Amino acid sequence: MQTKPHPASGFSGGFISGALGALCLAVVLLYVLNMSEVLAISILDIPSIQRAFSWIYENLRLSVIPFCLTLAFYTGALWRLKHSLKDHDVSAEKIAQADHQVDILINLFFGIGVIWTAIGMRGALLEGLGDLTADSAAKLGAFSILQRLVDGGILLALSTTIVGAVGGYLLRLVKSLAVGTQVRAYYNRLANQQAETVNAVLTSIDAQLSLLVSYAENQPAEHR
Numbered sequence: 001m002q003t004k005p006h007p008a009s010g011f012s013g014g015f016i017s018g019a020l021g022a023l024c025l026a027v028v029l030l031y032v033l034n035m036s037e038v039l040a041i042s043i044l045d046i047p048s049i050q051r052a053f054s055w056i057y058e059n060l061r062l063s064v065i066p067f068c069l070t071l072a073f074y075t076g077a078l079w080r081l082k083h084s085l086k087d088h089d090v091s092a093e094k095i096a097q098a099d100h101q102v103d104i105l106i107n108l109f110f111g112i113g114v115i116w117t118a119i120g121m122r123g124a125l126l127e128g129l130g131d132l133t134a135d136s137a138a139k140l141g142a143f144s145i146l147q148r149l150v151d152g153g154i155l156l157a158l159s160t161t162i163v164g165a166v167g168g169y170l171l172r173l174v175k176s177l178a179v180g181t182q183v184r185a186y187y188n189r190l191a192n193q194q195a196e197t198v199n200a201v202l203t204s205i206d207a208q209l210s211l212l213v214s215y216a217e218n219q220p221a222e223h224r
Contacts, residue, residue, distance in 0.1 A: 024072040059159035063116040067163065070112060074105040074171060078178060085182045092190055099183060106171045113164010120157025124149045 056064060081098040084090045128149035132140070140148075 024068045027068070059155050060163065061156055063112065063156070063160045063163075066112045067109070067167070070105055070109050071167075071171075074102065074109070077101045077105055078175060082179050082182070085179060085186055095186065102175055106168055106175070109171055110164050110168040113160045113162075113168070116160035116164070117157045120153035120155070120160060123153030124157065127151060127153065 060067070077098065081095070081102055084095050084098050128145055128151075132145070
């Protein structure tokens with residue numbers, strides 16, 4: 001016997017996902033303010049934490065904001081999909097929409113990596129080669145030009161490509177492990193229900209045709 005989930009579970013799911021999103025946004029805001037030296041946070045003076053934040057800022061910079069926001073929205077969407085699959089009163093359209101939202105957020109995570117790759121490459125080219133001529137480039141040398149490219153955003157481009165790709169595939173893996181089996185089972189049940197409905201209609205039509213044929217065969221010859 002299948003039981004309907006208590007309404008409180010849906011509320012708790014929304015509350016947890018909202019709280020996670022708010023926490024993620026607060027951490028990102030503190031990260032940006034601290035790295036831009038607008039705000040000094042004492043706990044970040046711990047060397048290990050400071051090194052981690054410095055590494056993240058040097059390699060990802062402001063791309064951390066859309067990455068973290070997308071991750072928070074993904075968590076909420078996945079939670080809603082998981083609970084919708086347990087609630088048998090939820091329509092097929094809503095479940096399909098929730099499944100689609102999770103896929104969109106996964107693709108968005110990939111897309112952020114691609115977009116910031118382009119931003120980093122553009123910044124690196126402008127910083128490293130934008131104001132150079134053949135003579136000035138010859139004077140600077142290859143190492144100096146490479147250093148200008150790195151400072152301009154090559155690290156940002158490469159790092160966001162890696163984070164976007166690895167993170168996107170990990171999000172797909174999490175979805176598959178969390179709700180993959182339930183989603184496939186739901187769509188299989190839905191397809192079976194539709195097939196049974198079509199079969200019932202065809203059976204009813206066949207029965208009606210059989211009655212008409214039987215009635216016609218039993219009529220006297222003069223009435224035919």
